Amino acid sequence: VSAWAKVEKAPADKILGLTVLYNQDTNPSKINLGVGAYRDENGKPWILPSVRKAEEVLIKTEVNKEYVPITGSPKFNELIKQTLYGNDPAGKQLLEQNRIVSSQSISGTGALKVLSEFIKYFHEGPKDVLVPNPTWANHIAILERSGLTTSKYRYYDFNTNQLDKKGLLEDLENAAEGQPVLLHACCHNPTGVDPTLEEFDEIIDVLSRKKLLPVVDMAYQGFRSGNPIDDLSLLFRFNKAVVDGRLDNFVLSQSFAKNMGLYGERVGSLSLITSDADESVRVKSQLEKVIRPIYSSPPSHGSKLVEIVLSDEAIYQQWLKDVKVMSDRLVSMRKLLYDTLKNKYNNPLDWSHLLQQKGMFCYTGLNPEQVAKLIERSVYLTSDGRISIAGIYEQNVDYLANAIHEVTT
Ligand code: PLP
Numbered sequence: 001v002s003a004w005a006k007v008e009k010a011p012a013d014k015i016l017g018l019t020v021l022y023n024q025d026t027n028p029s030k031i032n033l034g035v036g037a038y039r040d041e042n043g044k045p046w047i048l049p050s051v052r053k054a055e056e057v058l059i060k061t062e063v064n065k066e067y068v069p070i071t072g073s074p075k076f077n078e079l080i081k082q083t084l085y086g087n088d089p090a091g092k093q094l095l096e097q098n099r100i101v102s103s104q105s106i107s108g109t110g111a112l113k114v115l116s117e118f119i120k121y122f123h124e125g126p127k128d129v130l131v132p133n134p135t136w137a138n139h140i141a142i143l144e145r146s147g148l149t150t151s152k153y154r155y156y157d158f159n160t161n162q163l164d165k166k167g168l169l170e171d172l173e174n175a176a177e178g179q180p181v182l183l184h185a186c187c188h189n190p191t192g193v194d195p196t197l198e199e200f201d202e203i204i205d206v207l208s209r210k211k212l213l214p215v216v217d218m219a220y221q222g223f224r225s226g227n228p229i230d231d232l233s234l235l236f237r238f239n240k241a242v243v244d245g246r247l248d249n250f251v252l253s254q255s256f257a258k259n260m261g262l263y264g265e266r267v268g269s270l271s272l273i274t275s276d277a278d279e280s281v282r283v284k285s286q287l288e289k290v291i292r293p294i295y296s297s298p299p300s301h302g303s304k305l306v307e308i309v310l311s312d313e314a315i316y317q318q319w320l321k322d323v324k325v326m327s328d329r330l331v332s333m334r335k336l337l338y339d340t341l342k343n344k345y346n347n348p349l350d351w352s353h354l355l356q357q358k359g360m361f362c363y364t365g366l367n368p369e370q371v372a373k374l375i376e377r378s379v380y381l382t383s384d385g386r387i388s389i390a391g392i393y394e395q396n397v398d399y400l401a402n403a404i405h406e407v408t409t
Contacts, residue, residue: 014137014382014383015034015035015036015382018032018034018380018381018382019032019034019035019380021375021380022034022380025378025380027378029378029396029399030378030379030380031378031379031380031391031392031396031399031400032380032388032391033379033380033381033387033388033391033392033400034380034381034382034388034391035388035391036189036258036360036361036388036390037258037263037388037390038258038261038326038360038390039390039391039393040329040393041329041393041394042393042395043391043393043395043396045261046261046326047261048260048261048319048322049318049321049322050260050309050315050316050318050319050321050322051260051261051262051305051309051319051322053308053312053314053315053318054305054308054309054312054315055305057308057312057315058304058305058308062304065300067296067297067300068104068297068298068300068303069297070103070288070291070292070296070297071102071103071104071284071287071288071291072103072104072105072269072297072298072303073104073300073303073304073307075307075311076104076269076303076306076307077102077103077104077269079306079307079310079311080102080104080254080269080271080310081095081100081102081271082095082310083229083310084232084235084252084254084269084271085100085235085239085271087229087232087236088232088235088236088239088240090236090239090240090242090243090244091235091236091239093239093243094239094242094243094273097276097277098276098277098280099242099273099274099275099276099277099279099280100271100272100273100274100280101271101272101274101280101283101284101287102269102270102271102272103269103270103271103287103291104267104268104269104298104303105253105267105268105269105270105298106266106267106268106295106298106299107255107256107257107262107263107266107267107268108217108218108219108253108254108255108257108268109138109142109255110266110268110295110298111253111254111255111268111269111270112138112139112142112143112217112253112270113142113146113294114270114287114290114291114294115215115251115253115270115272116142116143116146116148117146117290117294118251118272118286118287118290119146119148119180119213119215119251120146120147120148121286121290122283122286123178123180123213124178125176125177125178125179125180125211125213126176126178126179126180127147127148127149128148128149128150128151128176128179128180129143129148129149129150129151129179129180129181129182129215130150130151130152130153130171130172130175130179130180130181130182130212131143131150131151131152131153131182132152132153132155132156132168132182132183132184132188133152133153133154133155133156134155134156134190134191134384135152135155135182135184135189135190136189136190136217136219139182139217143182148180153167153168153171153172153175153181154167154168154170154171155167155168155188155191155193156191156193156363158365161193161353161363161365162193162353163193163194163195163199165195165199165202168195168203169202169203169206172203172206172207172210172212173206173210175210175212177210177211177212178211178212178213179210179212179213180212180213180214180215181207181212181213181214181215182215182217183203183214183215183216183217184216184217184218184219185216185217185218185220185221185231185234185235185252186218186220186221186223186224186231186234186358186359187219187220187223187224187358187359187360187361188358188359189219189220189359189360189361190361190363190382190384190386191357191361191363191386192353192357192358192359192360192361192362192363193353193356193357193358193363194224194358197233197234197237200234200237201237204237204238204241204246204247207241207247208241208246208247211248213249213250213251214238214247214249214250214251215250215251215253216234216235216238216250216251216252216253217252217253218231218235218252218253218254218255219253219254219255219257219258220258220259220359220360221254221259222259222323222326222327223258223259223323223326223327223330223358223359223360224327224358224359225327226323226324226327226328226331227320227323227324228259228319228320228323235252238250238273242273248275249272249273249274249275250273251270251271251272251273252269252270252271252272253268253269253270254268254269254270254271255267255268256268256302256306258360259323259326260305260306260309260319261322262302262305262306265299265301265302265305266298266299266302267298267299267302267303267305267306272287330359330360330389330390333389333390333392333393333397334354334355334357334362334389335355336392336394336397337351337354337389337392337397337400337401338351338352338354338355340397340398340401341401341404341405344398344401345401345402345405347401347404347405347408347409348409349365349408353365359389360388360389360390361386361387361388361389362386362387362389363384363385363386364381364385364386364387364404365385366381366385366404366407366408367385368383368384368385370385370407370408371383371385373406373407374403374404374407377403377406377407379399379400379403379404
């Protein structure tokens with residue numbers, strides 16, 4: 001008898017399943033709005049010019065393909081700390097006091113996995129993590145497969161397509177002391193709805209009073225404002241809360257998949273804020289013990305590219321331009337879809353959320369029945385009505401707006 005005889009078939013991944021359907025579709029006008037990866041104005045994947053330059057430098061300078069240390073290359077970690085924390089007075093103070101432990105990671109997913117394991121082994125508080133409703137589906141899978149449980153806090157108001165601020169604050173207020181709380185740093189996936197900085201102040205106030213452990217996930221740094229450093233403003237508020245003694249700790253997961261277009265290279269980082277240098281040494285030593293049996297050490301090609309982008313001034317400036325190009329295109333596609341729906345098709349629905357939401361995704365408010373009708377028209381999106389704005393370009397926006405208009409009127 002096979003050892004796997006009783007293995008049942010798992011349900012298909014929602015997004016990957018859509019891509020299969022999309023690939024089988026022979027309609028030349030078909031549109032894929034499922035996948036969360038940037039596409040250029042011709043609907044094609046884009047290698048960032050800054051990353052191309054970094055590849056050229058790397059080919060000339062790389063001397064080995066040796067293993068890197070368990071927590072990644074020391075140069076990578078130093079650059080990450082300077083970039084994420086060194087641009088802010090409170091962050092600098094944390095750096096000077098050696099209160100930041102960082103590690104290279106296998107992109108954002110790997111960072112979240114390692115953080116989940118670390119929380120499972122070492123967090124003294126509750127092991128039930130509060131996540132926004134809704135959130136990226138893999139958040140729940142990663143946390144739960146690491147032996148934690150999850151509960152939802154109210155986040156999105158499905159009636160108004162806005163933040164449910166009252167519900168969110170109430171649910172955090174009712175959290176158990178020390179409970180970990182997952183927050184999206186910016187460009188919330190799937191809704192595109194972010195709290196304002198003032199609203200984040202109120203959130204940080206509850207997190208501090210209730211002694212909760214913020215788990216900040218930053219997968220779209222740069223896509224909110226068009227500048228990756230400006231998008232750290234939330235992180236700066238967390239740094240300040242820690243330096244002021246209001247908040248004890250927070251942890252961060254960060255990804256270069258989207259903002260450097262390094263999806264398949266799998267490069268990102270995690271960091272944990274500690275109370276002092278001695279605690280940092282202890283935390284770092286245990287972090288190594290967590291990582292070593294999972295994957296020994298991280299991949300090094302992508303991280304070498306990141307090192308070049310972050311340390312070569314000309315390439316760094318090019319990267320800032322590249323991020324702006326991507327973010328500007330997403331903003332202009334939101335506007336183009338809005339204008340086409342409202343001005344060309346006179347669609348009666350309120351589409352203002354399309355303009356207000358940030359980042360790669362828009363929660364359209366389309367219901368599963370309308371989504372099914374869109375799929376019949378070769379427009380592929382998840383049943384929750386989320387569309388990836390990156391899948392829109394000038395040549396397909398009319399087909400898309402027409403299809404949306406047909407299924408909503
Ligand atoms: N967090 C969020 C909210 C995401 O949307 C994603 C990717 O879609 C990730 C983390 C991690 O992605 P990656 O593992 O490719 O860095």
